[in-house]
Amino acid sequence: MCGIVGIVGAEDVAPRLFEGLKRLEYRGYDSAGIATLVGGAIERRRAEGKLANLAARLAADPLPGTIGIAHTRWATHGAPTEDNAHPHIVGEVTVVHNGIIENFKPLRDELLGEGRSFSSQTDTEVVAHLISRELERGASPQKAVAAVLPRLHGAFALAAMFAGHDDLLIAARLGAPLTVGYGEGENYLGSDAHALAGLTQRIAYLDEGDWAVLTREHIQVYDRDNRPVTRAIVPSGVSPAMIDKGNHRHFMLKEIYEQPVVVAQTLRSYIRPVEQMVALPDMAFDLAAVERVVIVACGTASYVGMIGKYWIERFARLPVEVDVASEFRYRDPVLPPGTLGVVVSQSGETADTLAALRHMKESGVTTAGIINVPTSSMAREVDLLLSTHAGPEIGVASTKAFTCQLAVMAALSVNLARAKGRLDAEQERAVVRALIAAPETISAALAYDEAIAGMAGTIAGARDVLYLGRGPEYPMALEGAxxxxxxxxIHAEGYASGEMKHGPIALIDEAVPLIVLAPSGPLFDKTVSNMQEAQARGAQVVLISDAAGIAQAGENTIATIEMPEVHPLIAPLVYAVPVQLLAYHVAVAKGTDVDQPRNLAKSVTVE
Incomplete structure (x- = not known):
């Protein structure tokens, strides 16, 4: 969630630390702060709220220093106030932290019992106190950190800087990602490659339990047993231009418009156009042996799983279970032999999904991951990595990652069907043709952007909105909401359209818009029938369909959004566009912060 960046350099670091925070603000924006060493002493600037407030603080009171750490916060323990903002200073150490120290209360009680006082409500300050206590006992910074790390339970990435040590940063990770970067005469650390995009292209990802000592000339990594280890230095692959809005008003709109390209890039990894077939990467297990599929994910990614359930059951005739990751482990799921566990995550670091993956692996389940970051924890731990190629997604609300995940889920569904003998060559060729057409059809859907913007005002004034869909469009209704x-x-709910009369129809009145996703096809008539039941009770309907569907059922609606006619397989990829654009334009009409909505963060690395 929170974002961390650090530099041990040769010139003033505060401006570059701030730029790093700007690239990480999607990870949290409740408060922010920077600390540096000035004449060997720790100096700090912090501010509640978004980075603009910290920028104003730095403009009024500049921060020199050639070594520093910085942090942008998504609050877990303690309100988003300046007192709770990182970095936290205790004695001769200052610390920034992403994650949750689950045993912070007994540690805090222990420290309070020694007469120590706390200036914040955060779990992070406990870490600073523990390190400070070791320093007071005569330990070196390295030995102090090594002594404290085994006492911390939970998930964390942290960085520490020490008064009087102007050539030393120490970083550590357990359950939350952390990256180190290599420069010329200076070195860096960050929550991810985005943080370091303007600093270096040479990075190394710390493994689980690693901690690292950074100086200007050297980085030494240690494993959880304090043994020196070497982690591969790889190209970052992220440039500042990749995380720039370009000519778009918001990152979200830019990423919506990138979907034709990134879906095409993703499908290129899975489609063999000459053979007219869909292929997966080489794998160490046989898909034909799969007897059951369990898909686990959070939020938008879980709706990819729900659509995958329709596809896999339809094409491969395998039973599929979809679970939200935050509940999966706690109901002790039955995972018999022959189960394929599939996790879906944009970052590959989502804490609940990563924990679910590890639970499946401990149960002996073969695993696959649909993941956008090939260097992430999940990507390294699954038996089969199914990469998406969405590129960096900065807008907190997922858009292009979602459609790329759908593209890969379709490829997995087809491969399972072929492996199980449920899909012949001609049927597969038809699927391949549909998938190849997806990017162009998504592009055609984007042509209706202006029309969607024009009708967004009819939704912006609503207090409640309902979305309806059948089949794979039911998860799309959930995603739209x-x-x-x-x-x-705006409070919004998605429903399977046939369920309206089993309770939700009681919510219908003239003040509750009803968004209906109904592409032409075998489920169209049933969906429209449910829509008309709601209209008979005063529902104000926005119908999203193709020209044929609108011609048949567009009467008595307050608006229609026309989509291209599509193969049923790719309808969810195409119908993602209007629900994304509608949400975007409604938010713009209301004046909310599209890219950084309140209380949210992009990469959810805490449970």
Whole structure:
């Protein structure tokens, strides 16, 4: 969640630390701070709220120093106030931290019992106190950190800087990602490659339990047993241009418009156009042996799993279970032999999903991961990595990652079907043709952006909105409702359209818009029938369909959004566009912060 960046350099670091925080603000924006060493003493600037407030503080009171750490916060323990903002200083050490120290209360009680006082409500300050206590007992910074790390339970990435040590940063990770970067005469650390995009292209990802000592000339990594280890230095692959809005008003809009390209890039990894077939990377297990599929994910990614359930059951005739990762482990799921566990995550670091993956592996389940970051924890731990190629996604509300995940889920579904003998060559060729057409059809859907913007005002004034869909469009209704909630703060719910008369229809009145996703096809008539039941009770309907569907059922609606006619397989990829654009334009009409909606963060690395 929170973002960390650090530099041990040869010139003033505060401006570059601030730029690093700007690249990480999608990870949290409740407060922010920077600490440096000035004449060997720790100096700090902090501010509540977004980075603009910290920028004003730095402009009024500049911060010199050639070594420093910085942090942008998503609050876990303690309100988003300046007192709770990082870095935290205790004695001769200052610390920044991402994650949760689960045993912070007994540690805090122990420290309070020694007469130590706390200036914040955070779990992070406990870490600073523990390190400071070791320093007071005569330990070196390295030995102090090595002594404290085994006492911390939970998930964390942290960095520490020490008064009087102007050539030393120490970083550590357990359950939360952390990266080190290599420069010329200076070195860096950050929560991810984005943080270091403007600093270096040479990075190394710390493994679980690693900690690292950084100086200007050297980085030494240690494993959880304090043994020196070497971690591969790799190209970052992220440039500042990749995380720039370009000519778009918001990152979200830019990323919506990138979908034709990134979906095409993703599908290129899985489609063999000459053979007219879909292929997966080489794997160490046989898909034909799969008897059951369990898909685990959070938020938008879980709706990819729900759509995958429709596809896998339809094409491969395998039973599929979809679970939200935050519940999966706690109900002690039954995972018999022959189960394929599939995790879906943009970052590959989502804490609940990563814990679910590890639970499946401990149960002996073969695993696959649909993941956008090939160097992430999940990507390294699954038996089969199915990469998406969405590129960096900065807007907190997922858009292009979602459609790329759908593209890969379709490829997995087809491969399972072929392995199980449920899909012949001609059927597969038809699927390949549909998938190849997806990027162009998504592009055609984007042509309706202006029309969607024009009708967004009819939704912006609503207090409640309902979304309806059948089949794979039911998860799309859930996704549409989530998008609207996330960025416009309008209460919205998605329902399977046939379920309306079993309770939700009681919510219908003229003040509750009803968004209906109904592409032409075998489920169209049933969806429209449910829509008309709601209209008979005063529902104000926005119908999203193709030209044929609108011609048949567009009467008596307050608006229609026309989509291209599509193969049923790729309908979810195409219909993602109007629900994304509708949420976007409603949020713009309401004046909310589209890219950084309140209370949210992009990479959820805490449970």
């Amino acid at each position: 989530l998008k609207l909630k996330e960025i416009s703060y």
